Structures are given as C-alpha cells and as structure tokens.
Amino acid sequence: MKCDQCNRPAVVHQVIISNGTHREIHLCEIHAAEAGVPNPGKQPINKLMAKVSQPVQTAVMPTCPTCDTTLTHIRKSSLFGCPDCYDAFAQATRLIIESVQGGADQHVGRNPQNIATDNTSRYESKRLVEELDRAVRAEQYERAAKIKAKLAMLAEQRPLEDKSDDS
Amino acid sequence: MTPDTPTDLDVVLSSRARLARNVAGIPFVHRTTDDQRRLVMTRVTHALDAAATDVEPLDWIDLESTSSLDRRVLYERHLISRPHADATGPRGVAVASDAAMSVMVNEEDHVRMHAIAPGLSIHDCFARVRRLDEAMEPHVGWAWHHQWGYQSACPTNVGTGVRFSTMLHLPALRLTRELDKVRQAAKDLHLAVRGYYGEGSESSGSFFQVSNQITLGNSEDELLDVFLTSIMPGIINYERAARQALLKRDRTTIADRVLRDLAVLRNAQLVKADEAMRRLSMIRLGICIDLISDVKLQTVNTLFHEIQAGHLQQTAGTSLTQDESRAARATLLRQRLGTS
C-alpha cells in the first residue's frame, strides 16, 4: 500500500475514530516522522494502537523554530530552510541525508576546530614543499630560496604551538 | 601558485573543485529576505577582503547591477551558473585575476567557491579553493554541525561540501556507441554524469562532466583520491583505446570525417552554435590522434567559449540577430582555424 502523501510504500497504518467518524491513514517513513510517529518499524504494536485509539487533535505541522520551514516544504523542495532545520527535524534529516549520501551518517574531514590551529600550519608546510619542488624543477632558484625561508619559519613556530597546548 | 603541468589534455578538457558553504545564523538562500541576502554579501565580502592578504585578492561583481549580456558571458566562462546569471535579487560573484577561480554569493548556497584549470589538475584546483576557504572561515564562521559537517541547503552537499569534476571529451566512445557503458559504470560508482558544455553541447554529445555525488562520510582527501585513482584513469584509458581502435579499423574514414569538418569551418559563412560544437569536437579529436597538425589544441579549447552567443555579442559590442550571430561565429572560426 502506498503512502497517502507520496508514492513511497506505507509503513504506518492508522485507523482514527474521532467524533464518530472513521478515517484510515497510511504513511511512509518520512511522512510518519512528519506526523510525529517516531520510528515506526520498532514501535510495539500495542503502543501504536493506544495512540491510534486516542482521538487526534488536528495535526500540528512541525515547523523549524528558527525559519518556520515545514518538513513538507523540505521534502518537496529537497532543500533545508536553515542550519537549525537539521536538528528541528532530526529524524527526517537522517533519513533524507542517508538516502542521498549512500548511507553515510557522520561527517569526516575538515572542521572549523582543527583548521584554525594545527592543520593550517601542517597544510601550509605541505603546500610549500610542493611549491618548492615546482620552483626547483622550473629552475626558479630565487623563488625556491624564499619558500625555503618560509618553511624554516613554520618549522620554528610549530614546537611553540605544541608547548602552549601543554600548558 | 604555479600550476602543475596539466596532464591528460587529450581527453580531459578541464578540472574543477568546488566547495559549498553557508554563513552561520542566517537561513539558506531560498528562505532569505533581500536584507538577509545583503547581510550575507557584507559578511562574505568582508571575509574575502580579510583573506586577500593571506591568499589572493578577488574582484567583486555585483550581479544585481550587471547587464544580462555581461552575466551571460560570466556564465559562458563557467564563472557563474546559469541560475545565478538568470536570478534576481542581491547576489554577486568574486573573480580571481586569472578568471580561473570564482566565489558565487547567494546562489543555491550562501557561498559556492570553485577553481577550474585545464587538463587533469584537480589537486591544484582543490588546493586553491581550500586555501581560500581556510583563510575566509575565521572571518565569517560557516554553518557547521557536529554530525553533518558543513551544512548546506541541499542534502546532497552536506559534510565536506566538496564537488570534484572533470569535463571530458569522449568523441571516440560516442562514435563507437560505448558511452552508455560509461554512463552506467559511472552511476554504479556514485558519480553524476552530465552532457554539458554551454549551448549546443547536448547535440554534440561528446562532452561529459563527471563529478562525485557523495560528499559525506569520507574526508576531502579520500574523496579526491577515489576520484583520481579509481575513476578517472578508467574512463580516460577507455576513450584512448576507442580512439586507437577507430584508427586501426578505418583510418581513412575517420581522417575523412575530421578533415571534412575542418574544411567546413574554414569556409562556412553561417554557422549555428551546435554545428560549431559538433565540428569542433571532431577537429579536437583529429588533433589528438595526429590527423590534424596545423591547428593547436588550445585554439579549439578556447573556441568552445568564444563561439557562444554571449561572447560573440560582447566582441561585437552590440546585440546581434540570429543571422548576424551565425555570421560572426563563422568569421571567428575562419580566422582562428585559417591556415596561415
């Protein structure tokens, strides 16, 4: 059975009886998360039933407190509204990102903490070594000497940085 | 920075590295007001100014007050994207003095910086944008999440925000009808493949932009390494083998085709953009397999930009009708390709 709101397979099926009327709801993972049914696959059936049998209030569409973007909007546009949307819709964010990133769920690589310190000088010296190599190959000896001087300066700075880390 | 001697120029037209970044504390571009976009521009240009002393100065172009012709030329030179050229509202681009690096502001993300270089030279391109990014970051503060890395409007860019791409010229694989295999193999490796080279590239069908699709879960260097060592050599050698096979199977037929295309462009009086792209593509192949020796590879590479409508109008200094544009294109091609 398909989700009521898109073409994905429905994983959550609810029967809602309120004010004497009977309504069936079928939702996919993403729309279930949006409607506030967490982790449908893992939820015990009796808990789900308990939830189902309660008269539901008109569903309040979850919105990002910072930018007012709704999850529906994010799904339709495939764009987050602001950096805070990532945590405002944490569960959906994970599903959306994993599905387009080959299942990856953790950033690896550069981050703002390490670039300001160690990485910059390490990266800079690596770059300078490469530049020195090119200068030598191109027989630009004056330039090579300048690069060597820069490298020496970096090498001097590094032990100082290490010391200040220890204190 | 002295660029590396570019390699693999016979197959790789150009390389590109891109970083997507957003300013912390401001909604992503599609949810911003004009005032917030101006704030982004202020913050970013400030960071660019501060970075100028560490890396290199860039020229700022306010796209809101730039003519549509100038925006088109920027697009044809790959300095801004088509949507960025066509959009409205506060936005801009900072361009390096060699026009090989640019920083788009208020495109899909607050900041998209990319560097481009001829041949297979992604290391150089990436080193250049990484240095700029590192120099800017302390002055601007990018949106960053402990789990998802650098945050982007689109989930396909989160994490490193890095996109490596190469513009490949694969005319032999097209002639031998093996491009679909390349396309399928690329998809299996999580690569995006697009036929793209300005106006007329779809029908010429020989240009392919290949880029990584995954930006999360591997470091920048790992992503680059995979792209360069396990992906590029395969495609490049596949095209080279197809070229040699063509020569071996029927040298006269292939020579006839490329020399005929050269003869046409040396004499034609009216040339459409897609026709020019198609014939230039064959001429480029002819140069690479030594069937044409009196035209330089660089001449053809430059012509791919120069024959685009915006460039022709800019050179003419006036707007051109369709026929005038075709005549100007033909004249330019005769001049550049002429025997002298």
Ligand SMILES: [Zn+2]
């Ligand atoms: Zn759904």
Ligand SMILES: [Zn+2]
């Ligand atoms: Zn938000």
